Amino acid sequence: MDTLVDIRRLKKHFPILGGVLRRPVGAVKAVDGVSLAIKRGQWLGLVGESGCGKTTLAKTLIRLWKPTSGHIYFDVPDVVKAEIEMLESQDKNGSKLNSLLKENDLGTFSSSRVRSFHRRAQLVHQDPFTSLNPRMKIKNIVAEPLKIHHVLSGHAVETAVEELLDKVGLSSGQLERYPHQFSGGQRQRIAIARALATKPEFIAFDEPTSALDVSVQAQILNLLKDLKREFGLTYLYITHELLIAESVCDYIAVMYVGKVVEMGKPEEIFHTPRHPYSQSLIAATPVPDPTRRVGRIVLPGEVPSPANPPPGCHFNPRCSRASDECREFEPELKLISNDHYVACFYPL
Amino acid sequence: MEDLVRIRDLTVRFHTYEGVVYAIDDLDLDIRQGETLGIVGETGSGKTMTALAILRLIPYPGRIESGSIVFFDKGLRSELELLKLSEDKMRSIRGCKISMVFQEPGSALNPVYTIGDQISEVYLLHQRQELGRQAKRRIDSLLGNGGTLAASIKRPFWRWQSRLYNKIAEGSNPLEPRILSHIPLFRRLLWRLKDEAGLLTVSMLKDVEIPDPDRVAGRYPHELSGGMKQRAVIAMALACSPELLIADEPTTSLDVTIQAQMLELFRRIKADRGASVLFITHNLGVAAEVCDRVAVMYAGRLCEVAGVEEIFLHPMHPYTKALLEAVPMPGKELQTIPGALADAFNPPPGCRFHPRCPSAMPTCQHERPKLKEVAKDHMVACYLY
Amino acid sequence: MSDWRFTARQLAKNPLSLTGVVIIAIFIIIAIFAPLIAPTPAGQLNSYMIPRDGYWAEPQPPSAAHILGTTQGQYDIFYGVVWGARSAFRVALVVMSITLLIGIVLGSLAGYFGGVLDEILMRITDIFLAFPWLILAMALVVVLGPGLKSVMIALIVVWWPSYARLIRGDILQVREEDYVEAARGLGASSGRVIIRHVLPNAIYPALIMASLDIGAVVLSAAALSFLGLGAPEGYADWGQMTQFAQNWIVGPLDNPLKYWYAVIIPGLFILFFVLGWNLLGDAFRDIFDPRLARR
Numbered sequence A: 001m002d003t004l005v006d007i008r009r010l011k012k013h014f015p016i017l018g019g020v021l022r023r024p025v026g027a028v029k030a031v032d033g034v035s036l037a038i039k040r041g042q043w044l045g046l047v048g049e050s051g052c053g054k055t056t057l058a059k060t061l062i063r064l065w066k067p068t069s070g071h072i073y074f075d076v077p078d079v080v081k082a083e084i085e086m087l088e089s090q091d092k093n094g095s096k097l098n099s100l101l102k103e104n105d106l107g108t109f110s111s112s113r114v115r116s117f118h119r120r121a122q123l124v125h126q127d128p129f130t131s132l133n134p135r136m137k138i139k140n141i142v143a144e145p146l147k148i149h150h151v152l153s154g155h156a157v158e159t160a161v162e163e164l165l166d167k168v169g170l171s172s173g174q175l176e177r178y179p180h181q182f183s184g185g186q187r188q189r190i191a192i193a194r195a196l197a198t199k200p201e202f203i204a205f206d207e208p209t210s211a212l213d214v215s216v217q218a219q220i221l222n223l224l225k226d227l228k229r230e231f232g233l234t235y236l237y238i239t240h241e242l243l244i245a246e247s248v249c250d251y252i253a254v255m256y257v258g259k260v261v262e263m264g265k266p267e268e269i270f271h272t273p274r275h276p277y278s279q280s281l282i283a284a285t286p287v288p289d290p291t292r293r294v295g296r297i298v299l300p301g302e303v304p305s306p307a308n309p310p311p312g313c314h315f316n317p318r319c320s321r322a323s324d325e326c327r328e329f330e331p332e333l334k335l336i337s338n339d340h341y342v343a344c345f346y347p348l
Numbered sequence B: 001m002e003d004l005v006r007i008r009d010l011t012v013r014f015h016t017y018e019g020v021v022y023a024i025d026d027l028d029l030d031i032r033q034g035e036t037l038g039i040v041g042e043t044g045s046g047k048t049m050t051a052l053a054i055l056r057l058i059p060y061p062g063r064i065e066s067g068s069i070v071f072f073d074k075g076l077r078s079e080l081e082l083l084k085l086s087e088d089k090m091r092s093i094r095g096c097k098i099s100m101v102f103q104e105p106g107s108a109l110n111p112v113y114t115i116g117d118q119i120s121e122v123y124l125l126h127q128r129q130e131l132g133r134q135a136k137r138r139i140d141s142l143l144g145n146g147g148t149l150a151a152s153i154k155r156p157f158w159r160w161q162s163r164l165y166n167k168i169a170e171g172s173n174p175l176e177p178r179i180l181s182h183i184p185l186f187r188r189l190l191w192r193l194k195d196e197a198g199l200l201t202v203s204m205l206k207d208v209e210i211p212d213p214d215r216v217a218g219r220y221p222h223e224l225s226g227g228m229k230q231r232a233v234i235a236m237a238l239a240c241s242p243e244l245l246i247a248d249e250p251t252t253s254l255d256v257t258i259q260a261q262m263l264e265l266f267r268r269i270k271a272d273r274g275a276s277v278l279f280i281t282h283n284l285g286v287a288a289e290v291c292d293r294v295a296v297m298y299a300g301r302l303c304e305v306a307g308v309e310e311i312f313l314h315p316m317h318p319y320t321k322a323l324l325e326a327v328p329m330p331g332k333e334l335q336t337i338p339g340a341l342a343d344a345f346n347p348p349p350g351c352r353f354h355p356r357c358p359s360a361m362p363t364c365q366h367e368r369p370k371l372k373e374v375a376k377d378h379m380v381a382c383y384l385y
Numbered sequence C: 001m002s003d004w005r006f007t008a009r010q011l012a013k014n015p016l017s018l019t020g021v022v023i024i025a026i027f028i029i030i031a032i033f034a035p036l037i038a039p040t041p042a043g044q045l046n047s048y049m050i051p052r053d054g055y056w057a058e059p060q061p062p063s064a065a066h067i068l069g070t071t072q073g074q075y076d077i078f079y080g081v082v083w084g085a086r087s088a089f090r091v092a093l094v095v096m097s098i099t100l101l102i103g104i105v106l107g108s109l110a111g112y113f114g115g116v117l118d119e120i121l122m123r124i125t126d127i128f129l130a131f132p133w134l135i136l137a138m139a140l141v142v143v144l145g146p147g148l149k150s151v152m153i154a155l156i157v158v159w160w161p162s163y164a165r166l167i168r169g170d171i172l173q174v175r176e177e178d179y180v181e182a183a184r185g186l187g188a189s190s191g192r193v194i195i196r197h198v199l200p201n202a203i204y205p206a207l208i209m210a211s212l213d214i215g216a217v218v219l220s221a222a223a224l225s226f227l228g229l230g231a232p233e234g235y236a237d238w239g240q241m242t243q244f245a246q247n248w249i250v251g252p253l254d255n256p257l258k259y260w261y262a263v264i265i266p267g268l269f270i271l272f273f274v275l276g277w278n279l280l281g282d283a284f285r286d287i288f289d290p291r292l293a294r295r
């Protein structure tokens, strides 16, 4: 399997404006140096608590936002990436490097190139109640990407829209209706149909079921599975519900305060987590099985703010294993076993 | 176990511009003394409305059409028919004997008062006599000690204060303090009540495991994190030692690790105080974690009520089964429930679940199944049993 | 429920809104059928010029020949107010639509793109809004030379900044909505995003304000005409007719109300026109208020 999406040392900081002049006085380090590779055909689950930067990562990756620094490669051959790394390590700001970056790094693309990139990669938003324009009919909502990218025209658009709605399980008799006439699950289906319209290779889902009920959530998850198989899609799936991540994803990344702290296969992450945070996160997740009630680890304290994270390992104030080293230095994400990465000085 | 609340034939409807919403339909439910009863169900199944009906706070245009809600007041050792009480009486029960915690902690707190002030307010409102008693005790101890000159000068004032607070402690609404409290400067003479309330507040905040409660009491809501706010709201709800604590999705807006702390807190509250908790959630995992018994609702009706283990290990109602199957679990194929949620304006006749039920029979289509006990402590409303 | 039926029902429910609708409907009918209601005398080329019946100053009371009498200079009042309805609509609609257009274009650019452009534009509007508008408008008309066209230009110039600001504010809000971001995520260009997603959701407050403001536009135009800066003499225009009545507000000592028709009739027309639009604007505001439950 080759790598489709490759992010390297990606950072996205939001300035905090202060004072009368609204000058930046600090930064919210929403994403602070994330490296992540998504293989073609993979269903990568990104889990973490509220405010750890999951949405920011997805939106920056899809280039809705411009990254502060770092590289985003979409379908770039390994040799090119290696060449860029090499040129960068030589620390010469050569024109060769610049032209290579301009050609391959999504982070530096011009806005028109980004627009055409959106044909190949799509984002499905968290809240289906706000992500559809309330004043547009369903048929126009789903047809919009086709029109934007001039994929089809005239009558062909209408047939394509009907086909798409059929794919996501909506009847074509509803083309003339407005979003507010649909339930949450149906709206999320519409949003998925819209994302599928241009036949993208990659779709990022930002907690697509968190606003939905359990039974509807199951329908959407099954739909995503079917679509992935049918179109050979690659998914980035953001969620804070570990049970979902464990049951559908084939690779997991755990985020904490702007950083990925652990990456690995779901079997390993959920059964033998190596990072103390992953371990407590998994232990804190309620399971619908009253016989498994005992022995939960209750993590003390609260998630620190990304505007002002603790020095060293961001997890150190809540960690039972933290030492002086953890309070001073930031642990790097290191490979510790086959395909399993951990950023911790004292992995479990 | 004795019942604390007994709901019978409760029907709540919303008369809207577009038709009548059958929010709750003939609901029978008991909440026992000292138990945590969970209500689970999907959006719009009527969980919140059940809770609000107990407090008689159904929002306009909703109405409690019929039914009875009996509350056993432990203090008075009597049964109260909540739906027939006067509004005044109801107000003294709300926030005191029965209190509620909402999903959004922010919306339950007033942004312009400090946390401490808001919790003190509950004490001042509902526990004036107790506060008066405490204040009197404190003054009396001042009277007892000290032979210094300063103390003997102040003594007559203290005596008068002691009498004043004694009146508050005894009478239901004595004249003197009432007059004082309406005159701006003299109002200060009652400061000890506020002080006592403040002390109780801090100990309450400590009780819900807020670190550094003295400082937090002086904070405004926006200065606290979501989890902290929810703790403060819980402290406020517990202020009067309620007999029933209603929690409407208290952890839904919180993070997993904070949620775990909160669930731990609820478990402790129940164990320490022996209060009953009505715990509303749509997260089956959370329900499994904290509840003793679980009630499953669908489209305004109860499907099944049983102990947690019963419900999760031996579900009987097809809806409960389907709901449990729909929870993603590793290594298990996800099952979906066919069809869509029942239309609130136009619910299907008979069993409301029948259009989606895999084992629906002809009777299910037009006759409503009654909730009946099919095993010990296990009630199901389904014709299969 | 369809939007139209909802709108109609809301209008009918409130008697004041209904009154507004009726008043404006009557004015529209008057304006459309002006040639039938007050036919232009044969041989007169410009229908908008009020026919006059002599040249002496004193207004004449209603008579068979002039049902509402004549005003100063023997202009026929009935003809004047009927054709004046057309002028009123023309001024109101031209000024309002151009103002809205400018407001939408500049407000969208400033609101959506922000940055330096926004800063410059907002400072310009600040300057405009800091002037007393009537004086600014008068000065403009004087510079441009009196006439209905100058009045319209002057009104547009003093009116657009408040619309630009209003629209900018609403755009700033809608710009942050998820569906706008989603549209950008689909690869839509900024123009498409603004026109198809932002504006349709941000424009309503401005439209409501416009309907409330139409009355004010006509009133201001009338004020300028009253000051003699408006339409050429004899043009069918309510403002000018009030100006004609200026000297006849109080009659001779023994009969102070002698010339009431010259004063009251054009005044009533202005009054009802403005009132009608205000009621209608209030009704629109109620209808489009998002807080109104309309599931």
Ligand SMILES: Nc1ncnc2c1ncn2[C@@H]1O[C@H](COP(=O)(O)OP(=O)(O)OP(=O)(O)O)[C@@H](O)[C@H]1O
Pocket: A014, A015, A028, A029, A030, A048, A049, A050, A051, A052, A053, A054, A055, A056, A057, A240, A306, A307
């Ligand atoms: N546009 C923005 N401007 C400033 N700060 C932002 C912006 N967007 C996000 N942030 C901050 O960046 C941090 C990460 O936010 P993000 O939305 O990525 O979190 P998340 O992991 O998606 O959380 P959730 O689970 O709540 O969706 C937060 O602290 C947030 O306040």
Ligand SMILES: Nc1ncnc2c1ncn2[C@@H]1O[C@H](COP(=O)(O)OP(=O)(O)OP(=O)(O)O)[C@@H](O)[C@H]1O
Pocket: B014, B016, B021, B022, B023, B041, B042, B043, B044, B045, B046, B047, B048, B049, B050, B059, B060, B061, B282, B344
């Ligand atoms: N103000 C209202 N007007 C009309 N119908 C209402 C109103 N409030 C609630 N309802 C209806 O009452 C029914 C029950 O609502 P309720 O809030 O109890 O659901 P819930 O189970 O708490 O759902 P959730 O999980 O979304 O909180 C729903 O069908 C809802 O549509």
Ligand code: SF4
Pocket: A275, A276, A277, A313, A314, A315, A316, A317, A319, A320, A321, A322, A323, A326, A331, A343, A344, A345, A346, A347
């Ligand atoms: S690096 Fe240290 S503080 Fe961070 S998780 Fe590992 S042990 Fe805990």
Ligand SMILES: [Mg+2]
Pocket: A054, A055, A056, A126, A206
């Ligand atoms: Mg998010």
Ligand SMILES: [Mg+2]
Pocket: B047, B048, B049, B248
């Ligand atoms: Mg609810």
